[in-house]
Amino acid sequence: MRASAVLFLLLPAVLSTVKSPNIRDNPSPTTEIQDDQTGTLMALPPQATETDAAHPFIAPGPDDQRGPCPAMNTLANHGCIPRNGSASFEEITLALMKAFNLELLFAANMAANNMLTRGNSFIDQVSIGGVSPLIPPLPGEIDGPVTGGIAKHGRFEGDASMTRADAFIGDNRGFQGILYDLDLLQLGKFGDDGPDGSSTVFNLETLIGIKNQTS
Template identity: 60%
Template sequence: MRVYPAMKSFILSSLLLLPLATAKSVLEVRDGQTATPITFPAAPTDTGIKQVPDVDHPFIAPGPDDQRGPCPGMNTLANHGFIPRNGIATFEEITLAQVEAFNLDINFGAFLVAANMLMRGNPFVNKISIGGVSPLVPPLPYGIGSNVTGGLAKHGGFEGDGSITRADVHIGDNVNFQNILYDHDLLFLGKFGDDGPEGNNTVLNLATITAIKQYNIQSNQLADPEFHFTPTRLVAAFNEISFLLNLFANGTTNQASLSTLGSFLRNQTFPPNWNRAPAPVLSKITSTANQVRTAVASNIPLFAGHNDENGNFVPDAPPPAPFNSSITCAFYYDLFAQMPAGLANTTGVFKENVDLLSSLVFAVVGNPGCDVQLAPFGPADN
């Protein structure tokens, strides 16, 4: 996934016009919900290395009513108060938290939040759960979505089969950390990892994450009769594992060590004496993801597909042209196929929010092979 210059100009123009649109908006109440305008936050000027967390963001374990989900990074942000500790956050809160804590490129971070908000949140009130269903995130107005809003833990979207620390939803717990899967991850670290201050084979590298991801996909395809590797997962699964090398690595050493992995993945807290990356991170994520995907594809069947009734992994039907021209184009099409179609027929602040979020997705994943901006066209299931 790349952000092309033309796309950057497009999104910048959209954002510059946004205050004019929202300034004309009046208070909107629908189905007892009050519309909340979404804005693209200003990028922080401090983009260098620094120790995280600071004194204002101590670790506090989540309470029984706090939402946590399948993403260790989101859970860590909530556990340290970079986003609300109850796990219910706005587009702006999550976007800025990713930048502040991990030095993630703001456009890429905004894309991740925007896509999730459209698939699994409520863009009318600008709320999303990083876990499951919550009364704090009401269903979409006018019944254009599910009767509850699923949150990041709802199966499908970015969450899906072949996780490194969560089970497939049809055969286990897809939300909470699974020790047995993490133990397998550590076996591959012990076999392929680099040597470091913590001992031999204790530093994550490309060979390790390639072996981990290949094992995840291959073992789950065999164990899960309903295994489905959608176009979204074909991209997201490899971006996720590249985060281990490029976002979770200590910025002072550029290494993700055994203890660092345990801190983020198992304990969902920032490691001691950890520093974020020294510059905003984007190209390393996509480059690493592409390298791992290519390596895995050279060893096992890898495509957008599903298990048939006999347990054979078979391809999904391709998307229509031009979205069948590349993995990224199929990914873009599949994202909008999972967003309730009713979102495309909104008005007022609701429409402004949907249009902004849609443009943020297009700005990152749209490319010359499929330079056609989509509107949500999926089922009423979010």
């Protein structure tokens, strides 16, 4: 990617404090079009686009993307990010701040890791699951013929989940009930007492027990 294109993508995310106009509706001299994709400016801090309304749970449909990250799945299931599982840098950042009370820079760092490792930063979209027909490959296919989404193993996603299988074993996206049951077994043995009862709070001993039983 040319240096000018890199600056075009990254400088607005660092410097902008005002919501960017929709450049698809209002083209400007800074708008780039590559491989029929229109570049989208990213803004930090992102500007809120909705009121604080209720976000009911709605199960994903057959074409909605979901992946190995329970937090991202929760945001999509409750409409904090688009329910189809394709979201922008700003949408993810705002949702992390609003739903999980994360600080701006930490939330933005998480969103940026999502976007830069497994998304299409040129159009400001990333799938929280696998390959999405809504997200084309980067211009020039500089990262391959498809945009993998955060579920694709090896960059953002790694073998560290307490409830998903390792990618080498098989399904690294779907919830594995047996792993969850084993986690609860270790919690019952080593967990601290909490407001919800005895052995209900995870601690270091619990995590060590989980690690030992799966190693």
